[in-house]
Amino acid sequence: MSAGSQPTGQVHPRSLALLAREGISTEGHHSKSWDNLPATPDIVITVCSSAAGETCPAYLGPVLRTHWGVEDPAHATGTDEEIDAAFMAAYRVLRSRIEAFLALPLDDLQHDQDRLKAELDRIGSHTQAGFAG
Numbered sequence: 711m712s713a714g715s716q717p718t719g720q721v722h723p724r725s726l727a728l729l730a731r732e733g734i735s736t737e738g739h740h741s742k743s744w745d746n747l748p749a750t751p752d753i754v755i756t757v758c759s760s761a762a763g764e765t766c767p768a769y770l771g772p773v774l775r776t777h778w779g780v781e782d783p784a785h786a787t788g789t790d791e792e793i794d795a796a797f798m799a800a801y802r803v804l805r806s807r808i809e810a811f812l813a814l815p816l817d818d819l820q821h822d823q824d825r826l827k828a829e830l831d832r833i834g835s836h837t838q839a840g841f842a843g
Contacts, residue, residue, distance in 0.1 A: 711751060713744040714758075722784050724797045732801070755830070757804065758782045774827055778807050778834035807833050 719741050729736050754775045780803050786796035810833045819826040 713742045717741040717743050776830035
């Protein structure tokens, strides 16, 4: 699930175009607030640099939280090529971190929340797009 504290009500057109180029379907997905999630997540990963200091909503309860800060490409300025490059850079960092997360021994880590938190924090501390775990 993906949600934000202050959603704009629309997914950025450059994000949609990039995901389409990468073969990732966005069908059925939309901009939404974390106040309207259909289920309570087990893990909350904040990604935008501005979200690091925000408090997750109380209803989420004692979920595991980590921060994978990435510059928000929606604030990028410059030429079309430079703005597209900012979106691609954010995509590559997030994709590499997601791949590193999925490569973890999740069956083992689900029983060791402290170790899982440490692994998630470690993944988030690597900023280069080539990070593979």
